[in-house]
Amino acid sequence: MIIILKEGITEPQIAHVVERIESLGLKAHLSRGTYRTVIGVIGDEARIAATPLEAIPGVAQAVNVMPEYKLTSKTAHPQPSIVAVGAGPTLARFGGGHVGMIAGPCAVESAERMDAIGGAVKKAGANVLRGGAYKPRTSPYAFQGLGEEGLKILRDAGKKHSIAVVTEVVDPRHVELACEYVDMLQLGARNMQNFVLLTEVGKTNKPVLLKRGMAATVKDLLMSAEYIASQGNSNIVLCERGVKGFDSACRNMFDVAAVAQVHQLSHLPIIVDPSHATGRPEIIPSCALAGLAAGADGVHIEVHNCPEEAMSDGPQALLPDQYAALMVQLKAVAQAVGKTWG
Amino acid sequence: MIIILKEGITEPQIAHVVERIESLGLKAHLSRGTYRTVIGVIGDEARIAATPLEAIPGVAQAVNVMPEYKLTSKTAHPQPSIVAVGAGPTLARFGGGHVGMIAGPCAVESAERMDAIGGAVKKAGANVLRGGAYKPRTSPYAFQGLGEEGLKILRDAGKKHSIAVVTEVVDPRHVELACEYVDMLQLGARNMQNFVLLTEVGKTNKPVLLKRGMAATVKDLLMSAEYIASQGNSNIVLCERGVKGFDSACRNMFDVAAVAQVHQLSHLPIIVDPSHATGRPEIIPSCALAGLAAGADGVHIEVHNCPEEAMSDGPQALLPDQYAALMVQLKAVAQAVGKTWG
């Protein structure tokens, strides 16, 4: 850590800053410039990460030079991790050159619909089927999901079509139950900094799909992954799904640069979700292709066989035929950038 | 609701849209323009709010003309609500011309510190004492709060200094416990769309301090308040505490216009929290005064007697003396805009 002192700081103030640093068991290395004095802190930086050094009188700025995330950093694990979801005939892989394809409706609505959509996306090449049983809806009056009944329907559709399944958890009291039914747990954007929930899924051994929050930086996303990893579960797939932007033409701003940023900083795989990022079926394919070309380790797409009847997020779903057509294009781009499909 | 149809929509498509609307028990009123046809939907709009009308082929846009929040809207309750916190000697009021002043440290750290800070802010004129027992920290390695021990310390400090107390809850399993100790429950910015937690505090009869999420619009904030109200608890104080902005000079962008927006749309009181909004002690007083002049129903300030030793958010805390000086200025502005203090 580099501590930059304020202009006009007094000698006793400098001595006080140094004393505070040394009281933490660290060494302070003073460097006096023409305009400013800086202190290089030598020792275990983790000790001072949580110390409010900028509150010490005379300190202008404290610059971290080491990331606060450890287990999820590339320093800890230089090779890209491969996260496996499902097993045997339902095995899907994310990362290390493998791309995984997640698809399905926003919410589990009925066994018939789940069966039809599950069959269609599997046929198009998807290897993980999604469906929400507990929906985090912005309105208390909107459809909230089928609960455990939804989990059963999802599991059965996955079994029938030999495809792994993922569902979102929103309540720490439901994590255990969800683990009985699905191959992967999803943490949604609105819960990316629900630290209670992060801790709870970190205690399971299920792969986790962690979506980036709408106001989260890439570093924030890695810090949330660190919560899960710090509990012992490192099977984490990150997901870029759009952040808040000023142009209301799309639901969110699809931050495709996050893919390369994550690959620079972390060993964890990252996929893209252009469905939630854009909310517009006519824009989704373009962004899906962009994500894959950028190096994403998979693509997450909402698919529904009758969007106008969908109980949640209908307007942003692709039809099964549109999805199948997109998958042909995705395969061509995956090949162009040297990725292994599945 | 107004449904705007796409250019070039066919007659059978129009008929299909009309049929869908009528199947929901509503009337469709067609208006054919030179370039576009629009449909005015007549009937109970709540029925169609959750229906994905934009997914129907030929529909360009569906414009809501009624707000989706009901209980929290001004339509439902035209007069401003007054939310009372505490009782008797600890009574604090927010809204309807009354301003409430919340102050205290980010986290409860020890009985001695809480006592000292509680005494200081009470003396300066605050009427609600804050302190976190469960901290939602972005790093899993940072101080997470004292838990129930912290709740006890907070309650005792409140009793000793005759001041109401508020604390943040982050886990639905802790809401009941927290209710035994405090006068008001806080939902933090990161949990504004934690619908499980919103529902849980909605089942209590405690006043709730609901902070705006970093990527939430004012409408999103009201929708989250609606979650709480829909469970039966309408004692809600909203709080503007800064949203994500592009200028990293401050921690967040303090959106003072939210105050007037909430007062236009809702009967609920709204206060401002310039401590979290700016994160910079030298900017906080200016923004506190701005919030009050804008019509806010109170001000929330972090105060600590030794910021450099604070276990959380030290760099943004005011010293007790700085807080007392600010309160003198706040009183002058409150008087200038015709507010009742307390």
Next chain:
Amino acid sequence: MIIILKEGITEPQIAHVVERIESLGLKAHLSRGTYRTVIGVIGDEARIAATPLEAIPGVAQAVNVMPEYKLTSKTAHPQPSIVAVGAGPTLARFGGGHVGMIAGPCAVESAERMDAIGGAVKKAGANVLRGGAYKPRTSPYAFQGLGEEGLKILRDAGKKHSIAVVTEVVDPRHVELACEYVDMLQLGARNMQNFVLLTEVGKTNKPVLLKRGMAATVKDLLMSAEYIASQGNSNIVLCERGVKGFDSACRNMFDVAAVAQVHQLSHLPIIVDPSHATGRPEIIPSCALAGLAAGADGVHIEVHNCPEEAMSDGPQALLPDQYAALMVQLKAVAQAVGKTWG
């Protein structure tokens, strides 16, 4: 245009709104809903686009259903335009399936450097060479460009290596001069809404590279293109180069979804500039590939043979070798998405 009236509007107020609309030579079609009354305006919408209808008492909202840009819209010209830059051996094409590759240093610094870089990017497959002679620098103390001398150096390098050249204009008084030297005029992000400059380049017959402003929506970008087109010059290539975002890890937020949005709304080609969008050489290739896969009609990259000596924007430039390696990957993706190279 659809005009939504306020709740509780009186009959005389409605009559006044109708009267205002009819005074503009348009027809008003009233539709009374249960909660709200709306007016569909029938006739030439262009007449009312500039009229402040929302200022009429009783009007809640005026919803435009027709875009305000005309010449640049897909309605006016359903087929994608192909913009040609240069001629004969220096011909480059953008749009309609053709991708153009622009590369070069931020600023023209010397004839030797321009020659070296021009030769390198041409060899790697670029077909337009860039270089700034007038630099819009945020600091008045930074290098402002070589002026006409720079234009000459750029032209000579283009001639020597048989490659078209583009340069930025920042002053309406320099447009004529620049036209004597270059094949394409660039309008930078900071000047996207410099309407005086837009008008001036619109009077020339040179192809224009119009960069999106940092706070501009896609619609704003098209409105600026409309300024140029309204003067008679429709040879416009749009450029996505990042918008302001909240994550300071990258210089800007690269909005790759803008590519598909432009293709939905306009016949004009759009290219991407990941150099300015990200400002980070290690992120640029990933975003360049993403842009092309998204359907962009070209890629703009800053290339410098000694970034640490660059007089402007050195830290974001690729080395010639890095550029050549990226071009190999870009060719593979262009082929995968069916684009013609050049």
Next chain:
Amino acid sequence: MIIILKEGITEPQIAHVVERIESLGLKAHLSRGTYRTVIGVIGDEARIAATPLEAIPGVAQAVNVMPEYKLTSKTAHPQPSIVAVGAGPTLARFGGGHVGMIAGPCAVESAERMDAIGGAVKKAGANVLRGGAYKPRTSPYAFQGLGEEGLKILRDAGKKHSIAVVTEVVDPRHVELACEYVDMLQLGARNMQNFVLLTEVGKTNKPVLLKRGMAATVKDLLMSAEYIASQGNSNIVLCERGVKGFDSACRNMFDVAAVAQVHQLSHLPIIVDPSHATGRPEIIPSCALAGLAAGADGVHIEVHNCPEEAMSDGPQALLPDQYAALMVQLKAVAQAVGKTWG
């Protein structure tokens, strides 16, 4: 400047960085930490501000500790500047405890209207009358202003009502002409980084009203003021008028914290413009009061006597009566925060 080196940098690389710094006539002071090595640069920092140090291999980050703006910084001029506009009976003052009140229509439309509005705002207490003769409209088809005729009308209205006048310039070729008619030149948000125009107004001796750009940080705003000051004209009044935000409920996000930030960093006065910041007459008064309470050196409000007939920005104008009522409240708040009116 502090230069932070990358992990794993080699000794020859360190030597190369040091050599580059010394070649600029500066001293490099090495400080080797446990994880990172940093270099404190000693000497005239201005020399290296424009040097792309981050492009040198092995450099992770270059942290500026001195602001790049000089003439406009508080370091250069610790006391707040007072900018005088007009003279004698039309004298208005901004800064150093004085608040100035700017009001008037968006555009000059006719002599009659300007006379009526000028008289009304003067009576309400305004001391600078505004009106645009050259309008930077986003649509080429919208009203572009009356040009020189508008300047005459504005000057005459100012004379008649003994009030100073301000108008916007958008073209460097019109600056000289505008100076003949008005007391103050305005540079609009869209031209905040039109460096050609900044330079041109910097060569005049007229006070300048410099509006913050929609994507500009406070530092960017000060850099633009520096452009003007570097030409010899330091009579600059800054203006916060809203920046791009994600909540489309208001036209922009009113960043009231910019007031205190500017006062921390610069001696220049800063006023607020809630009309452009919010675009909503029912929100404007609340934000005007907020700005003044925050310490702003004045308030800019759009006033029109018939908003529905306004040729530009009608929906956001206050009526003269609304303005007069607001001014009464503003006076009360100005008194509460110890400002001198006028």
